[in-house]
Amino acid sequence: METIAILVTNDDGIYAPGILHLREAVEGLGDISVVAPITEKSAVGHAITVSDPLRVVEVERNGGFFGYGVNGTPADCVKIAARCIMDKRPDIVVSGINMGSNTATNVIYSGTVSAAAEGTIMYIPSIAVSLTSYTRPEFSFARKIARHLVNQVLKHGLPKDTLLNVNVPPIREEECKGIVVTKQGKARYEEQFDMRTDPHNRTYYWLTGKKMTLDSAEDVDDVAIAQNKVSITPIQYDLTDYAFLKELSTWNLKP
Amino acid sequence: METIAILVTNDDGIYAPGILHLREAVEGLGDISVVAPITEKSAVGHAITVSDPLRVVEVERNGGFFGYGVNGTPADCVKIAARCIMDKRPDIVVSGINMGSNTATNVIYSGTVSAAAEGTIMYIPSIAVSLTSYTRPEFSFARKIARHLVNQVLKHGLPKDTLLNVNVPPIREEECKGIVVTKQGKARYEEQFDMRTDPHNRTYYWLTGKKMTLDSAEDVDDVAIAQNKVSITPIQYDLTDYAFLKELSTWNLKP
Numbered sequence: 147m148e149t150i151a152i153l154v155t156n157d158d159g160i161y162a163p164g165i166l167h168l169r170e171a172v173e174g175l176g177d178i179s180v181v182a183p184i185t186e187k188s189a190v191g192h193a194i195t196v197s198d199p200l201r202v203v204e205v206e207r208n209g210g211f212f213g214y215g216v217n218g219t220p221a222d223c224v225k226i227a228a229r230c231i232m233d234k235r236p237d238i239v240v241s242g243i244n245m246g247s248n249t250a251t252n253v254i255y256s257g258t259v260s261a262a263a264e265g266t267i268m269y270i271p272s273i274a275v276s277l278t279s280y281t282r283p284e285f286s287f288a289r290k291i292a293r294h295l296v297n298q299v300l301k302h303g304l305p306k307d308t309l310l311n312v313n314v315p316p317i318r319e320e321e322c323k324g325i326v327v328t329k330q331g332k333a334r335y336e337e338q339f340d341m342r343t344d345p346h347n348r349t350y351y352w353l354t355g356k357k358m359t360l361d362s363a364e365d366v367d368d369v370a371i372a373q374n375k376v377s378i379t380p381i382q383y384d385l386t387d388y389a390f391l392k393e394l395s396t397w398n399l400k401p
Numbered sequence: 402m403e404t405i406a407i408l409v410t411n412d413d414g415i416y417a418p419g420i421l422h423l424r425e426a427v428e429g430l431g432d433i434s435v436v437a438p439i440t441e442k443s444a445v446g447h448a449i450t451v452s453d454p455l456r457v458v459e460v461e462r463n464g465g466f467f468g469y470g471v472n473g474t475p476a477d478c479v480k481i482a483a484r485c486i487m488d489k490r491p492d493i494v495v496s497g498i499n500m501g502s503n504t505a506t507n508v509i510y511s512g513t514v515s516a517a518a519e520g521t522i523m524y525i526p527s528i529a530v531s532l533t534s535y536t537r538p539e540f541s542f543a544r545k546i547a548r549h550l551v552n553q554v555l556k557h558g559l560p561k562d563t564l565l566n567v568n569v570p571p572i573r574e575e576e577c578k579g580i581v582v583t584k585q586g587k588a589r590y591e592e593q594f595d596m597r598t599d600p601h602n603r604t605y606y607w608l609t610g611k612k613m614t615l616d617s618a619e620d621v622d623d624v625a626i627a628q629n630k631v632s633i634t635p636i637q638y639d640l641t642d643y644a645f646l647k648e649l650s651t652w653n654l655k656p
Contacts, residue, residue, distance in 0.1 A: 191476075192446030192509045199605035200594070221446070226606060230594050251522055254447045254638055267506055267589060294656035302652060307587075308642045310649075325654040329641040332562075334522060339455070339485050350454035351481060380642035380649055383509050386584040387563045387635035394565075394635050397557060399580040401549030 150176030150300060153227050153236035153265070156244065157220045157257025159186040160205050160213055163283060164243035168275065169211045171289035172240060172296055179236070180205075180213030181227035183220060183257075188246075192260040193219045200226055220261035228268060239265030240296055242275030243288050247313050249278075249367040250331035250357075253381065262309040263383060271299050272309040278371050282316035290319065291376055307384070313367060313377040325376040331361040331368045405431030405555060408482050408491035408520070411499065412475045412512025414441040415460050415468055418538060419498035423530065424466045426544035427495060427551055434491070435460075435468030436482035438475060438512075443501075447515040448474045455481055475516035483523060494520030495551055497530035498543050502568050504533075504622040505586035505612075508636065517564040518638060526554050527564040533626050537571035545574065546631055562639065568622060568632040580631040586621040588612055 152172055156165045160182040169180055184203060195218040205215045214231055216223045220241065228235055241261035248256040258274045265272030275292045277285060291314050299310065311330075315322075337355035344350055361369050370377040407427055411420040415437040424435055439458060450473040460470045469486055471478045475496065483490055496516035503511040513529045520527030530547045532540060546569050554565065566585075570577075592610035599605055616624050625632040 186452070189449045189451045190446065191448040191474075191515065193448050194444045194446070194510055194608065196444045196608055197441070199597075199607055201603070201605050219446075222608070225592060225608065226594060229592065230596065230606065251638070253640060254518065255449055260446065263509065290656045295654075298652055298654070305642065305645050308645055327646055327650045327654070329643075329646070330639055332639075337480060337484065339481060341485065342454075348456070350456050351485065352454055353449065353451055353477070353480065376654075378649065378654065380645045381640045382642040382645075383506070383640065384585055384587075385508060385636045385638065385640075387560065387637040388584075390560050390563055390635040390637075391582055391584070394633065395582045397553055399550075399553070399582070399631075399633065401545045 151232060151234050151236045152176045152178045153239045154178060154180045155182045155220055155223045155241050155261045157183065157187045157190065157261065158245060159183050160215045164245055166207060166210050167285040167289050168240060168243045168292055171292045175296060179227060179232050180211050181216060181223045181231055183223060184215035184217055187219050187257050189255045190219050190257045191255050192221055192263060194221050195219060220257040221264040224261050224264035236270050238296060238299060239270050239272040240292065243285060243292065244276035246276065246280050247278035247371060248274060248276045248311060249313055250333035253311060253330055259311055266307060266309045269306050271304040273299060273312060274309065275312045277316055278313050279316035284316040287317060287319045288314040307382045308380050311379045311381045313371055315371050315374050317374055321374055322376060323374045326370050328365055328367045328370050328377045328379045330379050331366040333357055333360045333368050406487060406489050406491045407431045407433045408494045409433060409435045410437045410475055410478045410496050410516045412438065412442045412445065412516065413500060414438050415470045419500055421462060421465050422540040422544050423495060423498045423547055426548045430551060434482060434487050435466050436471060436478045436486055438478060439470035439472055442474050442512050444510045445474050445512045446510050447476055447518060449476050450474060475512040476519040479516050479519035491525055493551060493554060494525050494527040495547065498540060498547065499531035501531065501535050502533035502626060503529060503531045503566060504568055505588035508566060508585055514566055521562060521564045524561050526559040528554060528567060529564065530567045532571055533568050534571035539571040542572060542574045543569040562637045563635050566634045566636045568626055570626050570629050572629055576629055577631060578629045581625050583620055583622045583625050583632045583634045585634050586616040586623045588615045588623050
């Protein structure tokens with residue numbers, strides 16, 4: 147049987163704690179390549195680098211892994227890993243383990259999810275894994291979930307345009323109230339800009355904001371997490387608003 | 402009647418030709434603010450800037466417009482325009498006119514569309530307009546379409562989670578074979594990396610690729626454009642793969 151090729155990536159960067167946990171979580175499941183941004187690339191959305199050349203550096207993390215750092219986005223990493231770095235095309239892409247949730251409207255800003263999306267665009271089954279806390283680095287349960295889901299995806303496959311977006315609360319396994327299939331929620335951030343003046347008397351702005359919870363349905367990502375459940379959302383990228391097609395066709399579209 | 406507030410933005414940057422055409426296209430329809438990236442931000446996906454402060458500079462384009470340049474992404478521009486720059490929240494966001502199509506899988510990489518998406522996230526009706534050519538700057542028909550659709554959206558409104566993604570071929574009005582409501586296609590790029598060696602003997606990579614046309618259905622974005630039609634796709638950001646929810650629930654999800 148041919149060895150499974152596993153690509154591990156993230157958006158927090160190749161030196162982040164989460165990618166080391168993820169690399170260890172999939173140990174023994176196949177040939178593992180780690181290719182990730184050399185620096186943190188959060189909130190980059192589904193960016194790719196077209197105006198600058200990409201460079202790849204070898205990275206050895208002490209007591210950790212050997213991998214490749216790329217001066218690009220998570221999506222760049224998946225492209226260049228599959229086409230230039232790995233000996234064969236990956237059989238699965240796993241992205242994470244992100245510190246902080248990737249749920250609701252935030253899914254579209256997420257570098258973690260965009261790496262998995264890039265895998266899906268290349269028809270490679272892909273999983274994004276996030277720990278829903280910035281401050282409680284309780285990775286052990288998320289590691290176990292990640293490993294199990296890699297095995298499940300290798301067993302079942304995924305629809306060719308679909309990835310799994312997995313969010314794990316920062317809890318111990320025995321505190322978990324369930325592992326549930328969810329829908330992407332609609333919660334948004336209430337944003338503000340913090341306006342400041344620099345030492346040279348010029349204005350600058352920091353984006354800040356807090357999440358508003360708009361969802362109440364049980365089967366929605368953020369709601370599941372709030373209940374100490376693991377949330378697994380199948381995600382696809384046909385953005386067509388099918389429900390509105392017909393009404394839009396009735397408009398006077400001709401100028 | 403209160404004046405309509407119109408936000409004009411783009412991803413090619415505030416000095417690009419397309420945004421000047423778009424600004425002129427909506428002349429007289431309301432109070433127009435132009436807020437756009439100070440430099441080109443193509444293929445940035447739905448990125449936002451959280452690790453760096455944003456700065457805003459006043460820009461006056463000779464014979465053109467007065468506007469604001471932002472050292473951020475198109476999504477940043479919409480956020481900061483609505484929250485810090487404009488006197489009132491915009492009634493409509495118009496993004497473009499992009500040089501190059503934003504169709505099929507490319508929609509998820511598109512800065513032009515991400516600006517409109519940011520408007521939608523703020524519940525502001527939004528339109529992304531692209532001219533489907535890099536080399537034929539035939540803006541006059543695209544301008545007419547943009548102005549007409551701004552009027553139509555102001556008249557009808559849009560569903561609160563939906564934007565219009567408009568792609569106009571580089572043709573004269575009399576060559577147009579129709580203005581059609583379409584679905585997002587599935588065409589992908591066949592990518593390659595061009596590997597080179599710099600003068601210091603280090604390797605670097607350029608991303609290159611050509612679009613493969615996978616779609617044949619008449620009602621798909623790229624197919625409409627190839628037929629010299631204007632393509633209007635309603636886009637929304639609930640990425641849940643509803644068709645796969647049930648099957649996924651039958652998996653053994655518990656490790």
